[in-house]
Amino acid sequence: MLGIIRVLTTDDENILQEHSRVMKREFNIESISRCIPDQWNGIHSEATQRLAEPKIEALVKSMVENDGVTAVTISCAADPAVESSRKLVNVPVYGAGEVGAHAALMISRKVGVLGITPDVPPNIAKILGDHLLDYTWPEGVSTTVDLLEEDAKKRAIDACQNLVNKGATSILFACTGFSTIGLKMELAKHIHVPIIDLVEAQGIAYSLTRK
Structure with missing residues (x-):
C-alpha cells in the first residue's frame, strides 16, 4: 500500500x-x-x-x-x-520532483519545465543541470488552486507550446496540480514530445x- x-x-x-x-x-x-x-x-x-x-x-x-x-x-x-x-x-x-526529473533525463536532454511559480523548483533544477532548457508557468497562475480556473488548462497548453517552440524535446510538469486537472491528456493533443507527469x-x- x-x-x-x-x-x-x-x-x-x-x-x-x-x-x-x-x-x-x-x-x-x-x-x-x-x-x-x-x-x-x-x-x-x-x-x-x-x-x-x-x-x-x-x-x-x-x-x-x-x-x-x-x-x-x-x-x-x-x-x-x-x-x-x-x-x-x-x-x-x-x-x-526528484522522480519526475530523473524520469525526464532518461528520455530527453532538452527538458522544458512547466510550473506554477516564477522560479523553477531548486531540486528539479539541480537534477536536470545543463539539460534544463527553459522554465515557464501559465499566465495568471501562482498557486495550485489557480489551476482550477476555467481557462487555466488552455494557458498551460500555450506555455508548453512556447517551450517546444524554443527546442524542448520533453515537457516536465513541476506541479502535481497539473495531474489534478488532467493536463497531460489534453496537452498530448497539441504537442508531440514526451510529457512527464509527476504523479505518474x-x-x-x-x-x-x-x-
Whole structure:
C-alpha cells in the first residue's frame, strides 16, 4: 500500500483522491491519500514550504504507523521534507520532483519545465543541470488552486507550446496540480514530445520497489 501525501488542504474528496485514482488506473496501485492541514493554497513559496514541512513529517510517521503503508510519496514538485522524512521511517519515501526529473533525463536532454511559480523548483533544477532548457508557468497562475480556473488548462497548453517552440524535446510538469486537472491528456493533443507527469512518475518509482 502506497501512502500519498497531498500538500494542498482540501475538503473536496474528489480532489483529494485524484492522485490515488491515477495510481489505480495507470499502475493498479492501491493507495491512501491524506492532506496536510491548514494550507488551502498548498506550497507556492519558501515560506509556505517551511510551514508545511513539520506537518508533512508528522503525516509521514502517522501513515506508516497507523495506516500500514509500505512506502510514502510526497506529491509536491518541491520535494518538501523528503530528506528529513526518510530519517523518521523505515520505508521508502519518494518526492514527486526528484522522480519526475530523473524520469525526464532518461528520455530527453532538452527538458522544458512547466510550473506554477516564477522560479523553477531548486531540486528539479539541480537534477536536470545543463539539460534544463527553459522554465515557464501559465499566465495568471501562482498557486495550485489557480489551476482550477476555467481557462487555466488552455494557458498551460500555450506555455508548453512556447517551450517546444524554443527546442524542448520533453515537457516536465513541476506541479502535481497539473495531474489534478488532467493536463497531460489534453496537452498530448497539441504537442508531440514526451510529457512527464509527476504523479505518474511517483507511480513508476513505487512500482519498481514494491513487493
